[in-house]
Amino acid sequence: xxxxxxxxEIRGELYTWKxxxxxxxxxxxxxxxxxxxxxxxxxxLLDQTELMLLLGQIAIGVALLIVAIDASSIITAEFEKExxxxxxxxxxxxxxxxxxKFFASLTLWAAIFIVSLPYIVVASSGSGLTxxxxxxxxxxGTLCIAGLIAxxxxxxxxxxxxxxxxxTSLVTLIILVTPALFSSTLKNNAPSQFFSKINxxxxxxxxxxxxxxxxxxxxxxxxxxxxPLIIFCLLTIGFLTFAAKRFKNREIIxxx
Amino acid sequence: MKKIIIxxxxxxxxxxxxxxxxxxxxxxxxxxxxxxxxxxxxxxDFVTVxxxxxxxxxxxxNNITTYLSLADNETKLPVDLEDWxxxxxxxxxxxxxxxxxxxxxxxxxxxxxxxxxxIIAEAAGDELPQVSGITQFQVSQKRNLNPGQVLPxxxxxxxxxxxxxxxxxxxxxAEN
Numbered sequence: 001x002x003x004x005x006x007x008x009e010i011r012g013e014l015y016t017w018k019x020x021x022x023x024x025x026x027x028x029x030x031x032x033x034x035x036x037x038x039x040x041x042x043x044x045l046l047d048q049t050e051l052m053l054l055l056g057q058i059a060i061g062v063a064l065l066i067v068a069i070d071a072s073s074i075i076t077a078e079f080e081k082e083x084x085x086x087x088x089x090x091x092x093x094x095x096x097x098x099x100x101k102f103f104a105s106l107t108l109w110a111a112i113f114i115v116s117l118p119y120i121v122v123a124s125s126g127s128g129l130t131x132x133x134x135x136x137x138x139x140x141g142t143l144c145i146a147g148l149i150a151x152x153x154x155x156x157x158x159x160x161x162x163x164x165x166x167x168t169s170l171v172t173l174i175i176l177v178t179p180a181l182f183s184s185t186l187k188n189n190a191p192s193q194f195f196s197k198i199n200x201x202x203x204x205x206x207x208x209x210x211x212x213x214x215x216x217x218x219x220x221x222x223x224x225x226x227x228p229l230i231i232f233c234l235l236t237i238g239f240l241t242f243a244a245k246r247f248k249n250r251e252i253i254x255x256x
Numbered sequence: 257m258k259k260i261i262i263x264x265x266x267x268x269x270x271x272x273x274x275x276x277x278x279x280x281x282x283x284x285x286x287x288x289x290x291x292x293x294x295x296x297x298x299x300x301d302f303v304t305v306x307x308x309x310x311x312x313x314x315x316x317x318n319n320i321t322t323y324l325s326l327a328d329n330e331t332k333l334p335v336d337l338e339d340w341x342x343x344x345x346x347x348x349x350x351x352x353x354x355x356x357x358x359x360x361x362x363x364x365x366x367x368x369x370x371x372x373x374x375i376i377a378e379a380a381g382d383e384l385p386q387v388s389g390i391t392q393f394q395v396s397q398k399r400n401l402n403p404g405q406v407l408p409x410x411x412x413x414x415x416x417x418x419x420x421x422x423x424x425x426x427x428x429x430a431e432n
Contacts, residue, residue, distance in 0.1 A: 020421050021421075023417060023421075024414055024417050027413045030413070031409070031411070031413060034409070034410060035407065035410040118409045118413050119413070122406050122409045
């Protein structure tokens with residue numbers, strides 16, 4: 001049943017070219033970044049891995065922003081447009097409803113990832129890291145974005161207001177992204193080091209750095225970054241489960 | 257008067273000869289580079305600079321440290337060895353009299369250009385460090401950042417996307 005919700009959301013996204021314009025804007029951003037970096041005559045071999053890292057960070061960063069905005073409204077819009085009631089009167093469980101929306105939001109990440117692929121291939125040409133780069137952007141991006149979607153969906157079910165969910169989601173995203181952009185010299189005290197270790201965005205960027213700049217491409221060599229991401233996903237899925245149960249227990253949905 | 261002149265001249269000759277002897281005394285530490293005096297490659301290549309360090313003196317030398325110094329021939333400025341070599345300095349310790357030890361430095365060519373490398377050795381108690389001969393690096397640029405590939409991708413991807421979006425939109429309208 002969740003496939004029905006998923007397809008409905010994707011069809012909604014593809015309904016007009018305007019609704020997909022963000023994808024063109026994202027590709028223009030990738031074009032601008034990669035062209036500027038690749039045509040720089042001063043770039044050395046070492047700089048290539050760093051520009052790959054920058055491109056990977058931009059691809060995941062753009063995806064985090066777009067998915068956060070989409071996920072903030074994908075559930076709450078059903079309440080604000082008063083379509084939730086009719087949806088839940090149909091033989092649809094809340095699990096299917098959430099799964100359908102979840103995969104629809106994750107599809108946006110897949111779309112951004114597919115658009116970023118030509119840039120990733122061109123940027124990593126000759127470095128011998130193309131497959132590792134593609135694989136790690138896919139893995140790290142999926143883990144981080146899946147966790148973020150679960151968190152935002154949990155917030156959506158508690159707030160049931162697009163404005164409040166969007167504000168909370170964007171503030172949360174800023175809290176996660178800003179420290180990840182700090183240089184290592186700004187992370188030399190215990191609290192910032194601890195936050196850096198648990199921050200999913202920090203772990204994504206650190207793992208990409210580990211793979212692209214330090215050439216540690218093995219999964220085991222990146223386990224210390226992947227584990228916090230998996231824990232983040234599990235915690236946010238737990239939070240989403242709690243929010244869904246709370247939503248159901250308050251008898252907003254009676255037919256589940 | 258003659259005696260004074262002869263004394264002054266003798267003293268001057270002795271002093272000059274002493275200085276000459278002191279200057280021409282061979283240093284106890286001798287650095288030799290056995291690898292080629294000119295090493296060429298492309299940015300990203302690794303080369304090995306091989307050499308030897310010999311204690312040519314009669315006594316053992318202690319606390320010997322060797323390190324590299326790299327200068328850019330174009331800018332005439334020293335280069336930060338951060339990414340060029342994992343071992344910027346090498347502590348050797350003691351070298352017995354007459355002993356020769358091998359030196360191997362793995363160098364990563366990072367940036368295109370011409371460079372001069374010397375190995376420097378310092379021993380405890382020596383006033384001046386000893387330097388090796390110069391090894392020249394000729395590093396050519398690696399053309400792996402082929403800008404020719406990026407332009408079609410940078411222009412083509414957004415154009416292809418716009419085309420696909422219009423196509424989807426048109427198909428949707430036709431269905432309706």
